[in-house]
Amino acid sequence: QKMAEDGLTLQMVRDSLIRQEDSIVFSLIERARFPLNSPMYHPSYGSLPGLSASLLQFFVKQTEAVQATAGRYENPEEHPFFPDNLPPSLVPHFKYPEVLHPAAMSININKVIWDMYFNKLLPLFVAPGDDGNYASTAARDLECLQALSRRIHYGKLVAEVKFRDEQKDYEPPIRAQDRDTLASLLTFADVEEAVKKRVAKKAMTFGQEVKLGDDGGKGKYKVDPAVVSALYGDWVIPLTKEVEIEYLLRRLD
Numbered sequence: 379q380k381m382a383e384d385g386l387t388l389q390m391v392r393d394s395l396i397r398q399e400d401s402i403v404f405s406l407i408e409r410a411r412f413p414l415n416s417p418m419y420h421p422s423y424g425s426l427p428g429l430s431a432s433l434l435q436f437f438v439k440q441t442e443a444v445q446a447t448a449g450r451y452e453n454p455e456e457h458p459f460f461p462d463n464l465p466p467s468l469v470p471h472f473k474y475p476e477v478l479h480p481a482a483m484s485i486n487i488n489k490v491i492w493d494m495y496f497n498k499l500l501p502l503f504v505a506p507g508d509d510g511n512y513a514s515t516a517a518r519d520l521e522c523l524q525a526l527s528r529r530i531h532y533g534k535l536v537a538e539v540k541f542r543d544e545q546k547d548y549e550p551p552i553r554a555q556d557r558d559t560l561a562s563l564l565t566f567a568d569v570e571e572a573v574k575k576r577v578a579k580k581a582m583t584f585g586q587e588v589k590l591g592d593d594g595g596k597g598k599y600k601v602d603p604a605v606v607s608a609l610y611g612d613w614v615i616p617l618t619k620e621v622e623i624e625y626l627l628r629r630l631d
């Protein structure tokens with residue numbers, strides 16, 4: 379009956395995930411303009427009023443505080459990386475559609491996304507080196523993190539539509555808190571394959587050198603399409619499914 383209210387369909391949710399691929403690929407391309415710039419990831423670089431935090435951590439916390447004040451986290455699609463002690467929104471309340479079960483609010487896997495991004499992904503697509511552009515680089519990192527986080531937590535909406543479409547199939551494994559059965563119910567291997575191929579193609583299309591006349595830089599991309607495909611196959615898709623499962627486990631609470 380809720381379905382009629384908000385008209386949400388699996389196709390709409392998938393279209394949004396496809397659109398979000400653009401943001402993810404572009405944010406990776408923008409980050410790849412800068413080398414690793416590792417000093418900003420070391421705790422106690424500079425003299426920051428955040429005690430032992432790295433410059434990057436300081437940057438993210440301060441930016442999230444500003445964005446929280448401007449209402450960013452009022453949107454159920456947004457999840458902060460440092461949710462503790464965020465200031466309240468100071469803008470008038472916007473009535474976002476209430477689509478999800480209230481338990482969705484308790485799910486935030488940004489710690490896992492943070493570790494994956496800095497420890498695994500980053501070294502795969504940025505050049506080594508240091509050009510001193512730490513603030514710009516930190517801003518690009520946060521763009522990547524936020525785009526990835528939004529996509530992965532979109533799993534809540536994916537799970538909600540799948541649950542509504544096949545409530546009878548989902549209820550028994552939810553009651554049994556059976557993760558494996560839920561995982562196989564919500565998996566569509568053909569969709570996953572298409573996603574991995576499409577993001578590689580987007581990395582080729584968006585990351586090519588655009589030239590007039592001769593196609594000089596053929597085969598050279600700003601971010602390796604194979605890395606983008608692996609990012610999705612190894613982390614984005616599995617983490618989206620993890621969010622889907624966490625949501626479904628609480629769906630009947």
Ligand SMILES: C=C(O[C@@H]1C=C(C(=O)O)C=C[C@H]1O)C(=O)O
Nearest residue numbers: 536564565566569570573615618
């Ligand atoms: C997101 C979905 O659920 C699962 C996860 C996918 C993904 O993260 O891209 C793709 C297919 C499903 O196995 C979906 O069905 O679209």
